[in-house]
Amino acid sequence: MNSFHLRWRGLIFAVVVCLTSQLSAVAADEPTLTKEQIKQFLLTAKVVHSQQAKKGVTRTSRLTLSDGTITHDASFQPIDEHKAEVQVGSRTELNFVDSYKYNIAAYALAELLGMDDMLPVYVERKWGGTVGSLSWWLPVKMDDEERYKQKLTPPDADAWNNQMYKVRVFDQLVYDADANLTNVLISEDWKIWRIDFSRAFRLDKNLRNPKDLVRCDRQLLEKLKTLDENALTEKAKHYLTKDEVKAVMARRDKIVVQFQKLIAEKGENEVLY
Numbered sequence: 001m002n003s004f005h006l007r008w009r010g011l012i013f014a015v016v017v018c019l020t021s022q023l024s025a026v027a028a029d030e031p032t033l034t035k036e037q038i039k040q041f042l043l044t045a046k047v048v049h050s051q052q053a054k055k056g057v058t059r060t061s062r063l064t065l066s067d068g069t070i071t072h073d074a075s076f077q078p079i080d081e082h083k084a085e086v087q088v089g090s091r092t093e094l095n096f097v098d099s100y101k102y103n104i105a106a107y108a109l110a111e112l113l114g115m116d117d118m119l120p121v122y123v124e125r126k127w128g129g130t131v132g133s134l135s136w137w138l139p140v141k142m143d144d145e146e147r148y149k150q151k152l153t154p155p156d157a158d159a160w161n162n163q164m165y166k167v168r169v170f171d172q173l174v175y176d177a178d179a180n181l182t183n184v185l186i187s188e189d190w191k192i193w194r195i196d197f198s199r200a201f202r203l204d205k206n207l208r209n210p211k212d213l214v215r216c217d218r219q220l221l222e223k224l225k226t227l228d229e230n231a232l233t234e235k236a237k238h239y240l241t242k243d244e245v246k247a248v249m250a251r252r253d254k255i256v257v258q259f260q261k262l263i264a265e266k267g268e269n270e271v272l273y
């Protein structure tokens with residue numbers, strides 16, 4: 001084999017080794033941090049690069065953070081609009097709020113319910129002279145809108161459905177007025193992540209779409225039953241008003257009643273998993 005081919009093979013090998021090492025380093029970063037360490041990283045790491053997000057209308061930016069050891073991206077959302085009246089499609093919404101604070105409140109609520117493994121870690125941080133929510137950038141391959149357009153089917157239908165049932169329960173609890181398919185992200189192994197709650201936590205004490213409540217995770221239902229108003233008030237005290245907390249609790253009551261009714265009609269094994 002001539003020297004040119006030897007050099008070419010050596011170059012290809014070096015590139016492969018380099019790419020493999022970089023991917024391994026990124027993969028190694030993910031599981032080594034606890035959620036508390038992720039929070040601390042998001043709060044204190046230096047922003048070394050920024051760019052506008054490709055999707056969304058809430059002025060979201062993708063930031064690259066580094067603490068000198070770990071480099072990771074994060075999503076910064078500074079929206080905080082409060083209006084007496086807004087026309088949303090064909091309807092008029094009174095006391096309209098679109099706020100980054102609800103992202104942080106949603107994560108706090110998810111922690112209380114043991115659902116924080118389905119949301120990215122959210123913290124409050126100031127960047128570029130503006131305060132907003134900052135969340136850990138997730139290793140995903142697409143959102144549910146893309147999956148729908150490509151007509152892709154999850155490899156494990158039961159696992160997928162069980163995740164979606166939990167997402168639907170959470171959506172009813174937080175009453176997200178702008179829930180859509182782009183807010184459901186999907187990882188390579190078909191794990192679901194729910195993001196962007198800036199238009200959640202409306203004051204309506206009724207459920208937005210009660211028909212979405214078909215099945216429920218057993219542990220989640222127990223967590224809902226024992227959700228404490230004082231605990232939620234304390235955990236989300238900087239991000240939810242007293243009336244917003246009371247609306248969450250009222251919707252919680254309706255969710256629990258809905259599942260108890262379904263259990264009575266169909267049997268526990270048909271409703272809980």
